[in-house]
Amino acid sequence: MANEVLTGAQAIVRSLELLGVTDIFGLPGGAILPTYDPLMDSTKIRHILVRHEQGAGHAAEGYASASGKLGVCIATSGPGATNLVTAIADAHMDSVPLLAITGQVNSTSIGTDAFQEADIVGITMPITKHSFLVTKAEDIPGVLASAVLIATTGRPGPVLVDIAKDAQNGKAEFVWPPRVDLPGYKPVTKPHGKQIQAAAQLIKEAKRPVLYVGGGIVRSRANLELLELAKIIGAPVVTTLMARGAFPDSDPQNLGMPGMHGTVPAVTALQRSDLLITLGARFDDRVTGQVKTFAVGAKVIHVDIDPAEIGKIRFADVPIVGDLKEVLTELNAELANDLKGTKPDIAEWWGFLNDLRTRYPLGYTEPEDGKLSPQFVISRIGELSGPEAIFAAGVGQHQMWSAQFIKYERPNSWLNSGGAGTMGYSVPAAMGAKVAQPERLVWAIDGDGCFQMTNQELATCTINNIPIKVAIINNSSLGMVRQWQTLFYNSRYSNTDLNTGTDTMMVPDFVKLAEAYGCLGIRVEKEEEVDAAIKLAMETNDRPVVIDFIVGRDAMVWPMVPAGLSNDAVQFARDERPVWEDGEEE
Amino acid sequence: MSQHVLSLLVEDRPGLLTRVAGLFARRGFNIESLAVGTTEVEGLSRITVVVSVDGLPLEQVTKQLNKLINVIKVVELEPETTVERDHMLIKVKTDAATRSQVLEAVTLFRARVIDVASDALIIEVTGETAKCQAFIKVLEPFGIKELVQSGVLAIGRGSKSITEKVLKQ
Numbered sequence: 001m002a003n004e005v006l007t008g009a010q011a012i013v014r015s016l017e018l019l020g021v022t023d024i025f026g027l028p029g030g031a032i033l034p035t036y037d038p039l040m041d042s043t044k045i046r047h048i049l050v051r052h053e054q055g056a057g058h059a060a061e062g063y064a065s066a067s068g069k070l071g072v073c074i075a076t077s078g079p080g081a082t083n084l085v086t087a088i089a090d091a092h093m094d095s096v097p098l099l100a101i102t103g104q105v106n107s108t109s110i111g112t113d114a115f116q117e118a119d120i121v122g123i124t125m126p127i128t129k130h131s132f133l134v135t136k137a138e139d140i141p142g143v144l145a146s147a148v149l150i151a152t153t154g155r156p157g158p159v160l161v162d163i164a165k166d167a168q169n170g171k172a173e174f175v176w177p178p179r180v181d182l183p184g185y186k187p188v189t190k191p192h193g194k195q196i197q198a199a200a201q202l203i204k205e206a207k208r209p210v211l212y213v214g215g216g217i218v219r220s221r222a223n224l225e226l227l228e229l230a231k232i233i234g235a236p237v238v239t240t241l242m243a244r245g246a247f248p249d250s251d252p253q254n255l256g257m258p259g260m261h262g263t264v265p266a267v268t269a270l271q272r273s274d275l276l277i278t279l280g281a282r283f284d285d286r287v288t289g290q291v292k293t294f295a296v297g298a299k300v301i302h303v304d305i306d307p308a309e310i311g312k313i314r315f316a317d318v319p320i321v322g323d324l325k326e327v328l329t330e331l332n333a334e335l336a337n338d339l340k341g342t343k344p345d346i347a348e349w350w351g352f353l354n355d356l357r358t359r360y361p362l363g364y365t366e367p368e369d370g371k372l373s374p375q376f377v378i379s380r381i382g383e384l385s386g387p388e389a390i391f392a393a394g395v396g397q398h399q400m401w402s403a404q405f406i407k408y409e410r411p412n413s414w415l416n417s418g419g420a421g422t423m424g425y426s427v428p429a430a431m432g433a434k435v436a437q438p439e440r441l442v443w444a445i446d447g448d449g450c451f452q453m454t455n456q457e458l459a460t461c462t463i464n465n466i467p468i469k470v471a472i473i474n475n476s477s478l479g480m481v482r483q484w485q486t487l488f489y490n491s492r493y494s495n496t497d498l499n500t501g502t503d504t505m506m507v508p509d510f511v512k513l514a515e516a517y518g519c520l521g522i523r524v525e526k527e528e529e530v531d532a533a534i535k536l537a538m539e540t541n542d543r544p545v546v547i548d549f550i551v552g553r554d555a556m557v558w559p560m561v562p563a564g565l566s567n568d569a570v571q572f573a574r575d576e577r578p579v580w581e582d583g584e585e586e
Numbered sequence: 587m588s589q590h591v592l593s594l595l596v597e598d599r600p601g602l603l604t605r606v607a608g609l610f611a612r613r614g615f616n617i618e619s620l621a622v623g624t625t626e627v628e629g630l631s632r633i634t635v636v637v638s639v640d641g642l643p644l645e646q647v648t649k650q651l652n653k654l655i656n657v658i659k660v661v662e663l664e665p666e667t668t669v670e671r672d673h674m675l676i677k678v679k680t681d682a683a684t685r686s687q688v689l690e691a692v693t694l695f696r697a698r699v700i701d702v703a704s705d706a707l708i709i710e711v712t713g714e715t716a717k718c719q720a721f722i723k724v725l726e727p728f729g730i731k732e733l734v735q736s737g738v739l740a741i742g743r744g745s746k747s748i749t750e751k752v753l754k755q
């Protein structure tokens with residue numbers, strides 16, 4: 001039978017359908033118009049019209065991070081494409097499987113500074129896993145299939161497909177499945193047997209092991225294998241900002257988050273360890289602090305699917321390249337066989353860590369200005385919503401408190417921008433998450449600064465019946481920056497006042513803004529109103545909800561390791577460093 | 587500062603050179619020389635890069651290059667088992683008095699004259715970098731008006747072939 005002849009535009013829609021794409025976030029314009037026409041007729045793909053392409057990008061990220069599936073966004077050439085750049089960069093840093101499709105001017109006009117021409121392949125080269133420029137209709141199925149394969153396998157990441165308008169308008173036989181020819185792309189998923197044995201050996205010998213768990217566990221869906229490993233060896237677990245939820249917070253072996261704003265037990269466990277069992281974590285500077293003084297006494301087992309991560313920052317005594325699910329399955333079998341139900345004796349290590357846990361639990365003090373305490377508000381959102389909910393944070397203090405004070409029990413329940421720290425991530429990411437998982441309660445926990453960067457997507461949410469809940473932790477300032485000004489710039493507050501508070505100009509009034517967008521807007525100023533507002537938000541599902549929590553502006557994120565310093569300098573509260581009982585303070 | 591010669595087998599795709607060069611710039615690796623050309627296999631090109639790494643392990647460079655989707659294979663060529671050649675075209679000022687001295691140097695270095703004008707010669711020389719540099723030193727006193735050179739070209743000694751090996755896989 002002869003193959004059907006389709007326009008390039010029809011081939012785009014058909015290929016995406018056949019690749020299993022069901023939801024796309026985007027906004028049309030000239031160079032992508034041919035594709036928007038057949039998209040209108042697709043019964044398999046829901047297109048959600050955003051208000052800004054950055055929102056489409058973050059929505060696709062939130063969709064992907066909540067579900068583990070590919071996220072897809074689409075935009076026109078030139079400014080449409082450049083508006084996607086921030087989200088693409090964000091996905092690159094956090095290993096999010098993202099497909100970004102952009103229209104391009106006619107192939108015959110490329111290079112002439114044609115109307116709305118931008119070299120988006122060139123612009124995004126450093127921030128994509130790969131990119132394609134398509135100038136012929138017949139190349140479309142093969143390129144899209146390759147793009148999806150690259151985005152979703154190995155170390156996931158963003159792939160950009162830029163499609164010239166004449167390729168969309170051209171005609172070609174539609175051949176499926178297309179030939180995917182990527183001779184230079186062969187991700188290694190299966191670990192080396194010898195390395196598994198070497199890792200098991202180090203684990204059995206370690207006196208102070210720590211499972212240093214990163215976002216790779218979430219991307220690999222290896223949380224159950226991780227749990228099994230943790231139970232076999234009984235070692236403490238720390239979960240990076242990207243790995244919150246990869247290991248249950250309720251598990252007594254979980255010491256919390258390490259790093260700049262990590263718990264004292266987690267930071268110290270890494271610092272004093274003799275073996276870091278590093279699983280899909282990349283020794284980020286927010287975690288290591290000053291690298292040369294980081295965990296100096298530790299040997300390192302480093303598992304990552306990306307060989308370039310191993311040895312990049314820290315030498316690995318046992319490097320293991322592979323997919324964590326496969327690696328841990330093999331490692332668990334090896335250890336179970338070796339240990340035969342016994343556990344390495346690390347009682348002394350636990351004694352030390354448990355003591356730290358009792359002495360330095362996470363906590364906070366009530367704001368002196370009588371306003372709400374942001375940590376209290378965030379704790380209550382977590383407690384009332386429960387572990388099945390999804391929480392998408394913005395960037396700043398509220399993000400850190402959300403990582404610290406919400407208890408995560410499952411992977412993909414915590415979404416945030418870790419590597420890039422992109423303000424504006426939260427509202428569109430929550431929207432995307434709600435589209436991917438409509439049955440779940442989805443919170444955007446946002447700052448008053450971040451919220452003002454992308455809140456226009458509330459219109460998208462209202463119109464498309466995507467009832468997310470937004471909690472604005474309103475401290476009327478760029479809080480995280482203000483905290484640094486307090487600590488390191490003599491409390492000189494240069495350009496960090498936002499005037500969104502009750503005792504300021506209050507521009508904008510977030511409740512009125514919410515109402516203008518067709519959302520339920522609620523303002524909360526007193527502790528006794530907090531629970532009722534959260535419950536009302538949870539019960540309201542006919543429209544999005546925005547709660548404006550007016551919180552104290554002087555609250556700070558603690559603990560803290562000041563940037564560039566050694567983790568040994570972790571401060572439990574301002575000017576308060578842990579006291580080591582053994583008098584070992586370095 | 588140590589120098590290494592990397593041989594990259596790559597798919598011949600638009601923008602490939604930008605991807606490779608961009609990666610070097612972005613990751614702070616210095617390119618000393620670069621030579622690009624097609625190979626005996628259609629659709630495949632070879633890039634020979636001389637890279638100097640300072641403090642950074644070469645391993646990071648090769649791993650990052652390997653992550654580029656269109657890069658099929660990266661091989662570090664060790665000096666002992668590699669043939670390396672530079673190729674230069676040099677325009678030297680000459681007159682009746684100096685021409686014979688220049689021609690003597692040409693013979694000595696087994697270079698070739700490829701164009702003659704009344705006041706200049708164009709000389710072609712190939713060889714290892716050290717030899718070419720020495721030749722330039724000799725010519726300098728006469729006045730070098732123009733010099734162009736390829737990047738280093740390098741190939742492993744013996745019968746083994748990177749392309750054959752890769753295509754077999």
Ligand SMILES: Cc1cc2nc3c(=O)[nH]c(=O)nc-3n(C[C@H](O)[C@H](O)[C@H](O)COP(=O)(O)OP(=O)(O)OC[C@H]3O[C@@H](n4cnc5c(N)ncnc54)[C@H](O)[C@@H]3O)c2cc1C
Binds near residue numbers: 220259281283309396
């Ligand atoms: C304001 C702010 C403060 C921050 N403070 C902290 C802090 O205190 N503590 C903290 O931890 N972070 C903090 N961060 C986040 C930090 O910047 C990094 O984003 C984070 O630490 C990186 O997490 P990760 O090491 O888990 O790596 P990720 O970025 O999650 O990387 C995942 C790794 O897993 C690998 N991988 C992916 N899939 C697989 C697979 N299938 N199999 C094997 N490996 C795989 C990838 O190749 C990659 O190397 C902060 C960020 C911001 C914005």
Ligand SMILES: Cc1ncc(C[n+]2csc(CCOP(=O)(O)OP(=O)(O)O)c2C)c(N)n1
Binds near residue numbers: 395397399473481
């Ligand atoms: C797009 C972008 N611009 C600037 C920054 C720097 N920055 C990091 S946190 C922060 C303050 C965020 O303020 P807000 O949203 O109110 O959150 P808070 O820290 O007050 O909780 C800023 C400006 C950033 N991360 N992203």
